[in-house]
Amino acid sequence: MAPNEPYSAQSQPTKIAYINGDPKTVHIRRAQLIINPGAEDQREVIFDQNVIKIGALEDNDVVLDDETVSRNHCRIVQEDDHYVVIDQGSTNGTHINGVRIREAFLSPNVILCVGNTNIRFRPIDEQVAVEPSRTERLGNIVGRSVKMREIFDILSKIAPTAATVVIEGETGTGKEVVAQTIHQMSPRKDKPFIVFDCGAVPESLIESELFGHEKGSFTGAIMTRKGLFEMAQGGTIFLDELGELSIDLQPKLLRVLEQREVRRVGSNKPIPINVRVVAATNRSLEDEVKEGRFREDLFYRLSVVRLFLPALRERVEDIPLLVDHFLKHLDCNLDFDGERRLQSVQPEALAALMAYEWPGNVRELANAIERACSFAETDMLQLADLPDYIAGQRPRNVDSGPLDEDDQWSEIPAKAELKEQPFKEAKEQWISSFERDYIAELLSRHGGNISQAAREADIDRKYFRKLMTKYGIVADELSS
Numbered sequence: 154m155a156p157n158e159p160y161s162a163q164s165q166p167t168k169i170a171y172i173n174g175d176p177k178t179v180h181i182r183r184a185q186l187i188i189n190p191g192a193e194d195q196r197e198v199i200f201d202q203n204v205i206k207i208g209a210l211e212d213n214d215v216v217l218d219d220e221t222v223s224r225n226h227c228r229i230v231q232e233d234d235h236y237v238v239i240d241q242g243s244t245n246g247t248h249i250n251g252v253r254i255r256e257a258f259l260s261p262n263v264i265l266c267v268g269n270t271n272i273r274f275r276p277i278d279e280q281v282a283v284e285p286s287r288t289e290r291l292g293n294i295v296g297r298s299v300k301m302r303e304i305f306d307i308l309s310k311i312a313p314t315a316a317t318v319v320i321e322g323e324t325g326t327g328k329e330v331v332a333q334t335i336h337q338m339s340p341r342k343d344k345p346f347i348v349f350d351c352g353a354v355p356e357s358l359i360e361s362e363l364f365g366h367e368k369g370s371f372t373g374a375i376m377t378r379k380g381l382f383e384m385a386q387g388g389t390i391f392l393d394e395l396g397e398l399s400i401d402l403q404p405k406l407l408r409v410l411e412q413r414e415v416r417r418v419g420s421n422k423p424i425p426i427n428v429r430v431v432a433a434t435n436r437s438l439e440d441e442v443k444e445g446r447f448r449e450d451l452f453y454r455l456s457v458v459r460l461f462l463p464a465l466r467e468r469v470e471d472i473p474l475l476v477d478h479f480l481k482h483l484d485c486n487l488d489f490d491g492e493r494r495l496q497s498v499q500p501e502a503l504a505a506l507m508a509y510e511w512p513g514n515v516r517e518l519a520n521a522i523e524r525a526c527s528f529a530e531t532d533m534l535q536l537a538d539l540p541d542y543i544a545g546q547r548p549r550n551v552d553s554g555p556l557d558e559d560d561q562w563s564e565i566p567a568k569a570e571l572k573e574q575p576f577k578e579a580k581e582q583w584i585s586s587f588e589r590d591y592i593a594e595l596l597s598r599h600g601g602n603i604s605q606a607a608r609e610a611d612i613d614r615k616y617f618r619k620l621m622t623k624y625g626i627v628a629d630e631l632s633s
């Protein structure tokens with residue numbers, strides 16, 4: 154991985170080059186700053202972030218002990234294919250070749266005069282081919298398909314950088330587990346990893362959740378509260394369901410990414426933040442931009458690195474490995490002595506698991522294995538332990554749209570009715586009715602607030618939302 158120098162106008166910011174949908178190369182862009190070049194106290198620093206802040210104050214990326222340097226003197230910003238330096242209204246100015254500048258392009262090896270301190274700027278541009286990794290696991294992600302092993306390789310290359318990442322993929326393809334792995338493989342791993350689901354919090358609360366608020370800034374703000382960006386200081390924030398972020402809030406997020414500072418609701422004081430942003434969406438952000446629902450400038454600022462997670466049906470060869478992974482790690486497969494109850498999978502059952510389409514992807518597979526754990530009577534997962542629609546005995550029937558009103562509030566089936574059916578079907582029908590009523594009532598009680606309802610139910614909000622989709626329950630309809 155030799156750095157290619159000097160960098161040219163064709164250079165790209167850190168990104169993955171895709172050809173025909175396949176990842177081919179990872180471009181990693183870094184900037185090297187040599188402070189006081191040639192002097193005894195020369196020091197070098199390398200940055201891979203979009204914005205490098207320079208000044209006398211401690212919270213700058215480059216802190217200069219020079220009385221002619223202002224507190225926040227200037228910043229170097231990585232733009233599409235170049236870097237610019239922007240003076241921040243400093244007292245003694247930022248100079249290039251003796252000329253005082255307010256904003257200027259930076260060419261390789263140029264010397265910047267910041268107050269009386271010289272800084273040499275050198276871009277480092279690495280272009281590395283993507284090769285499928287040889288391992289079948291990275292952090293908590295397993296996979297042996299070429300696509301997943303290519304993703305492992307990309308992750309190993311981009312995780313240690315500060316690049317913002319957007320992960321795209323259908324529901325349940327593993328976007329959150331990939332985001333966690335990026336955090337775990339980065340120098341930020343000992344700092345917080347904070348998850349925020351843009352689709353699960355009422356729009357009116359998102360701003361204060363993310364950026365915090367001052368006491369009295371709105372009705373109900375009874376005390377000052379830090380936002381999630383502040384809580385993630387030094388670490389990573391994972392913005393899930395980014396496509397759900399309203400168009401009104403998008404400029405606020407853009408400003409945070411560009412300025413690397415937040416302002417709490419009700420305050421004008423900027424708070425510097427050092428947080429890596431990883432975002433996920435199961436909508437195509439490009440389509441959202443075309444439809445005018447997502448700002449183009451935010452899309453470009455965020456998608457420094459874009460990762461596309463394939464649907465499970467496109468990587469069937471991962472299924473045996475995933476099944477084994479779930480049998481080893483799901484708590485429901487442990488008996489009282491901590492031994493695994495299900496040890497192996499009957500070949501016919503594995504064939505059925507590999508033949509099924511998995512619209513809910515890996516999450517649905519994990520749920521199917523979890524369910525099989527409670528049905529299994531031997532230590533081998535059998536075809537009969539799988540739901541019929543997977544075992545291939547009858548077509549699948551998943552509710553995706555809203556149900557009829559009558560249907561939505563149907564009662565749990567009468568005992569007599571259930572007794573006339575085979576045990577397995579009766580049990581499933583009973584569980585479905587229970588789940589539907591439980592979720593709808595709880596949501597109704599919480600005025601349609603999914604996060605609160607999921608918290609009371611003590612279940613993961615994502616799973617809560619899956620159940621809502623499954624039973625066609627719409628939060629808005631329950632919010633009155």
Ligand SMILES: Nc1ncnc2c1ncn2[C@@H]1O[C@H](COP(=O)(O)OP(=O)(O)OP(=O)(O)O)[C@@H](O)[C@H]1O
Pocket residue numbers: 293294295296322323324325326327328329330331393433435475478515516519615
């Ligand atoms: N490749 C994988 N290896 C191991 N576990 C996985 C993998 N992919 C997904 N999972 C597991 O499947 C479940 C769903 O994954 P996750 O929540 O990351 O999906 P998601 O794409 O973020 O879903 P959503 O779009 O609904 O937010 C989790 O329990 C996760 O640990």
